[in-house]
Amino acid sequence: MLILGIETSCDETGIALYDNALGLLGEALHSQVALHNEYGGVVPELASRDHIRRVVPLIRQTLNQAQRTLADLDAVAYTAGPGLAGALLVGASVAESLAMALKIPALPIHHLEGHLLSPLLGDNPPAFPFVALLVSGGHTQFMSVEGAGQYRLLGETVDDAAGEAFDKTAKLLGLPYPGGPALAQLATTGHPQRFALPRPMQHSGDLNLSFSGLKTAVSLLIKTHGSAAHADIAASFEAAVVEVLCSKALQALRQTGLKQLVVAGGVGANKQLRAALTSQLARHGATVAFPPLHLCTDNGAMIAYAGALRCLEQGIEALPTHQGFAVYPRWPLATTRGQTPPGV
Numbered sequence: 042m043l044i045l046g047i048e049t050s051c052d053e054t055g056i057a058l059y060d061n062a063l064g065l066l067g068e069a070l071h072s073q074v075a076l077h078n079e080y081g082g083v084v085p086e087l088a089s090r091d092h093i094r095r096v097v098p099l100i101r102q103t104l105n106q107a108q109r110t111l112a113d114l115d116a117v118a119y120t121a122g123p124g125l126a127g128a129l130l131v132g133a134s135v136a137e138s139l140a141m142a143l144k145i146p147a148l149p150i151h152h153l154e155g156h157l158l159s160p161l162l163g164d165n166p167p168a169f170p171f172v173a174l175l176v177s178g179g180h181t182q183f184m185s186v187e188g189a190g191q192y193r194l195l196g197e198t199v200d201d202a203a204g205e206a207f208d209k210t211a212k213l214l215g216l217p218y219p220g221g222p223a224l225a226q227l228a229t230t231g232h233p234q235r236f237a238l239p240r241p242m243q244h245s246g247d248l249n250l251s252f253s254g255l256k257t258a259v260s261l262l263i264k265t266h267g268s269a270a271h272a273d274i275a276a277s278f279e280a281a282v283v284e285v286l287c288s289k290a291l292q293a294l295r296q297t298g299l300k301q302l303v304v305a306g307g308v309g310a311n312k313q314l315r316a317a318l319t320s321q322l323a324r325h326g327a328t329v330a331f332p333p334l335h336l337c338t339d340n341g342a343m344i345a346y347a348g349a350l351r352c353l354e355q356g357i358e359a360l361p362t363h364q365g366f367a368v369y370p371r372w373p374l375a376t377t378r379g380q381t382p383p384g385v
């Protein structure tokens with residue numbers, strides 16, 4: 042069974058082909074970082090227009106790379122939300138049109154479900170059940186994952202997402218968009234213990250998190266110490282985020298009695314976070330799995346894979362072909378399959 046995956050929720054056009062028996066057959070990604078760079082963040086209208094330019098050529102390129110044609114497809118999976126409405130509509134319209142023309146099912150996929158399942162595309166995929174830590178630019182949450190489609194929210198950020206905190210702090214430090222990787226790079230040259238930044242909600246007793254206070258603390262430090270301290274501030278900020286995420290991750294495992302953590306989303310690419318989780322969980326007899334580095338940030342492979350699992354689970358014959366479609370810019374990750382997404 043061959044699934045085409047299309048991701049256009051934000052600033053990356055991601056396309057992939059996943060075969061249930063053979064695995065990932067082809068992938069293509071176009072990042073809009075250069076396009077949005079001069080604005081210091083994603084400009085939604087520019088994002089949609091660029092997705093329109095890229096999506097069909099990238100589908101062709103991926104099919105050629107995998108030596109497959111449109112006629113070989115069994116279903117088309119696409120990100121239906123959450124994300125930027127106009128950007129989502131590009132992927133949704135292309136996917137639904139292709140599916141209608143080919144008389145195959147189109148599968149609307151939740152972007153976070155894609156991230157959540159992406160570690161299963163790695164070499165040593167974790168088995169269900171596990172605790173997932175989703176850390177992206179828009180979300181930071183702990184989920185208990187019993188199986189594909191069975192997700193229970195354990196706790197989440199009450200304000201900024203971890204990636205958003207990285208991006209906003211990076212902006213304060215004068216670093217280019219997207220700020221996370223740039224801040225992490227600057228932090229390698231700084232002293233993480235120089236500034237004792239707050240560890241918000243570390244001892245709140247629940248699995249919720251908060252990051253917005255950190256950027257206020259950082260802006261005060263910048264005013265007091267000036268640019269000479271930027272690397273130390275970056276390192277101290279990163280250390281604070283990593284420490285809070287590690288301690289809450291341990292708490293999530295204790296609370297659920299599970300022994301496996303799976304990390305997904307763009308901040309999962311952070312090297313300090315990876316190292317700290319790996320060593321601290323090992324000390325507690327638990328393991329941590331990360332997606333392959335290139336699948337941490339947005340990509341088509343995770344969407345194709347989520348679509349493939351849905352086909353296996355529900356049976357491809359049972360999936361409806363064309364019914365009309367909508368996108369869901371704000372869509373909480375459903376606890377089980379079959380829950381109707383809210384209106385746009």
Ligand code: KG4
Nearest residue numbers: 177178179204221222307308310311338339
């Ligand atoms: O999952 P993702 O690609 O897009 C969303 O769905 O949000 O995550 C992007 C986020 C951005 O906030 C970016 O700054 C952050 O992930 N990020 C990082 C690193 N690489 C990406 N944050 C910290 N360290 C990194 N190495």
Ligand code: ZN
Nearest residue numbers: 156177338339
């Ligand atoms: Zn994402």
